[in-house]
Amino acid sequence: RRNLDRGSTHCSQGRSAQVKDVTTLIGEVHAAAAQPKHPVSRLHLRMGTHDAHYAGNLVDGARLLALFGDAATELLIMQDGDEGLFRAYDRVEFLAPVRAGDYVTVTAVITEIGRTSRKMVFVAEKTISAAPTTGAPSACNVVTPAVPVAYASGTCVVPAELQRRK
Numbered sequence: 001r002r003n004l005d006r007g008s009t010h011c012s013q014g015r016s017a018q019v020k021d022v023t024t025l026i027g028e029v030h031a032a033a034a035q036p037k038h039p040v041s042r043l044h045l046r047m048g049t050h051d052a053h054y055a056g057n058l059v060d061g062a063r064l065l066a067l068f069g070d071a072a073t074e075l076l077i078m079q080d081g082d083e084g085l086f087r088a089y090d091r092v093e094f095l096a097p098v099r100a101g102d103y104v105t106v107t108a109v110i111t112e113i114g115r116t117s118r119k120m121v122f123v124a125e126k127t128i129s130a131a132p133t134t135g136a137p138s139a140c141n142v143v144t145p146a147v148p149v150a151y152a153s154g155t156c157v158v159p160a161e162l163q164r165r166k
């Protein structure tokens with residue numbers, strides 16, 4: 001693979017396919033959320049010191065994946081009336097740091113519905129950034145436009161016998 005952020009090609013089984021850059025994918029998530037064909041989930045929350053795992057109050061990327069999992073569960077409940085199961089991520093990209101005190105908005109959209117599978121895309125964006133200074137330890141800045149901090153796509157499954165909304 002070459003640099004995926006620049007729309008490089010990826011060869012799979014002898015074929016070359018265009019890999020979309022993450023900026024394009026994030027735009028597609030926002031477009032799908034603006035005119036949804038399927039349920040949309042939005043989670044807004046503040047990262048606390050309990051979310052920080054590394055020096056400099058850096059939040060672990062796994063915390064963002066947990067939020068994507070929460071959004072996926074909400075989508076499955078709205079779509080099928082059941083929490084379902086997360087089968088696999090097929091793409092995950094961490095794009096910018098998240099620190100304790102930052103506010104993050106997660107947007108998740110179902111993009112395809114199979115008999116039991118649900119393909120989804122996720123984007124996490126920083127909307128408020130902690131900006132503590134001497135004399136103002138609780139200072140924050142509104143981030144406009146929001147900064148994408150993570151993107152992922154994956155597949156969830158709801159067994160047919162558990163689907164309550166058909």
